[in-house]
Amino acid sequence: MVIRGKVWIFGDDINTDLIIPARFLISSHPEELGKNLFADLIPGFSQKIERGDVIVAGKNFGCGSSREHAPLAIKGAGISSVIAISFARIFFRNAINIGLPIIECKEAKEIGAKEELEIDLKQGKIRNLTQHKIYDIQPFPEFLQELINQGGLLNWIKENKYV
Amino acid sequence: MGLTITEKILLRHSGDKEIYPGKFILAEVDFAFGNDITAPLAIKALEEIGIKKVFNPKRIALIPDHFTPAKDLSSARQAKILADFARKYKIKHYYEVGKMGIEHALLPELGLINPGDLVIGADSHTCTLGALGAFATGVGSTDLAGAMAIGKVWLKVPETIKFVYYGKLHKWLTAKDVILYTLGDIGVEGALYKAMEFTGETISKLDMDGRFTLCNMAIEAGGKTGIIEPDEITLNYIQRNQKSEIKNLKSDKDAEYAGIKEYDVRNWKEPAVACPDLPSNVKPVSELKEIKIHQVVIGSCTNGRISDLRASAKILKGKRIHPEVRMIVIPATQSIYLQAVREGLAEIFVKAGAVFSTPTCGPCLGGHMGILDKGEKCISTTNRNFRGRMGHPESEVYLASPLVASASAIKGRIAHPGEVSA
Secondary structure, eight states, rough: OOEEEEEEEEEEEOOOHHHSSSTTOOOOOOOHTTTTTTTTTSHHHHHOOTTTEEEEOOSSBBBSSSOOHHHHHHHHHHHEEEEEBEEEHHHHHHHHTTTTOOOEOGGGOOOOTOEEEEETTTTTEETTTTEEEEEEOOOOOHHHHHHHHHSSSSHHHHTTTOO | OOOOOHHHHHHHHOOSOOOOOTOEEEEEEEEEEEETHHHHHHHHHHHHTTTTSSSSSSSSEEEEOSSTTTTHHHHHHHHHHHHHHHEEEEEEEEEEEEEEEOOOHHHHTTTOOOTTTTEEEESSSGGGGGGGGGGEEOOOOOHHHHHHHSSSEEEEOEEEEEEEEEEETTTTHHHHHHHHHHHHHHHHTTTTTOEEESHHHHHSSSSSHHHHHHHHHGGGTTTTEEEEEOOOOHHHHTTOHHHHHTTTTOTTTOOOEEEEEEEEEEOOOOOEOOTTTTTOOOOEEGTTTOOOOOOEEEOOOHHHHHHHHHHHHHHHOOOOTTTTEEEOOOOHHHHHHHHHHTHHHHHHHHHEEEEESSSGGGGGGGGSSSSSSSTOOESSSOOOOOOTTSSSTTOOEOOOOOHHHHHHHHHHHHHOOTTOOO
C-alpha cells in the first residue's frame, strides 16, 4: 500500500484527551468522532485537513486513556496514517487492531509541516517529496504484520476460525 | 535464567514452554471487562463478526461507570447497549447504577480478581489490579471484543523495570506521593511498553488501598502494568486460602530487568503535587502555595477508596471549606459509600460544605459532576491533568493526595495538610 499526503506536525506526548476530548465519547461512529479530532488543540482541525493527510509527531503519541475512539477519530477524519518517534502502547494496539497505519520513524523530527510524503508500507520507506529525502520504516514484527494483512484483530480471529 | 512475576504469569497463560521479553503470545484471559465508553464499541464489533456466545459469561464484567448515572441522552444510549448485551448473553457481572462502582475499585472488592490472574480491561487504569499480584493491563475496545469472543488476547511480553522503595514515609505522605514522585523522576514515557514492578520495605508496609493507588498510575509512565508481589496483606484482602500458590508467585532472584530504580522515600520531605499539563510535572506542595483553586475533587479509581475518604474527613472534621471553593467527594463504590455513611464521614463532608456524590468516574475525565470553566483551577486526587481533561481547554488540574486536596479546600489555595491539621 502506498499512502500519499500532506504533513501536520505535532509534538511529544500527544494524549488521547487532546486527540478526542472525553465529552465527544458519546458516539462510536468514526466520521462523527472525526469531526471533533483535536477539537481543543486546533479548533476546526477536521475542516482544515484533506483526505489522505498524514500526522507526524514526536515521542509517546496517544498516551493516556484506552479510548479506541482516538485512532477511530483519526481514521474517521480522513487521516491516512500517523508517523511518530514512538507510540503509547494502548494507542499502538488500538491502531493495529482497527487497521490504522502507524509508523515508528526515528527521523520524524526532520519532517516539516505541509511537506508532501509518500509512504510505501511494503517497501518500508517514507519518501519526503518536498525535501527529496528517504526515511526507513521500522518493520513490524511478523505477528503484527499478519494482523495488519488480515485487516485487524477481528478479521484475524475469523480467518483463524476462533469463532 | 529466572523470571519476573510478570513473565511467570504470562508464561502460565500462554501455553508456551518458554517466555522472554519481546515474544508475542496469545494468552488465556481470566477476566475481561469494559465500561460505558469502551464496551459499546466492543459490542458493535462482536455483532459485526456475528458471535453467538461469549467465551464465558461468568468471566466478563460490564460496568457503566464513566458517564453514569446517564448525564444525557447519548450516554443513556451507551449505557443501555451494555445492559441489553448483558441480558442477551447472560453476562453475570453487569452492575447497574445503584450496584455499580468505579470498575477498578469494584472488581477487587467483589473478589473477582486474584493473584496470578491475567486480566484485561478496556480502560487504561486496569493496571490498578496489579496491586493484587495479577497481570492486569488496559486495552482498547477491539481487544475487549476479541477477548469476550475467544477468551484470549495477543500480548507482547514486556520487559520489567523494578522500582525499589526504602524507608518509612514522612507524616502527610501517602502512596499517591510515592507514585507522583516516581512519575516526576521517570516521566510520562519512563516505562513505555514495560511492566513496573513495585517492591521494597515501603511497599510491603502499604495497605491494599495504597497499593491500588500506586499501581493505578503505572499507565501515566506508559507502563503496560504495575504489579506488586502478593503477600500476607494481599491474602488478608482477598480472604482466601491460596497461600501455597501465592508463595511461589514472586520474581526469581536471578530474573532479568530492563532497569532498577531505587528510592529512599525519606528524601521526600513533603507531599507531591503534579502541575498542569502532565502527571510527571511534579513539585513539592510548598512551592505551590500561591495557587488559588476553585474546585476540589476527592475520588476516582486512584483515590476514591475508604482510606482516602477517611484521610479527607480527618482534615475536614469540624472545619468549613473556603467560601470560594466547591468540593466534590465521590466514593468509588456503593459499599465504600455505605461505609462512609456508617463511619460518619458523609456527615463531615456535608457539614464542611462538600458535595457527597454517588459513585462515578464523572469529573476525572471531564465527563460530568464537576466540569471546569475557562480559567478555573482544580486540585484533584485523580490521575490525569492533561490540558482540558476536566473541562475547558484553559482550565487547570493539579493532582495530589486526599490530604493535600482537602487541606487546599479549606485554604482556597494549594496547601500543605500540616497548615490546617496537627
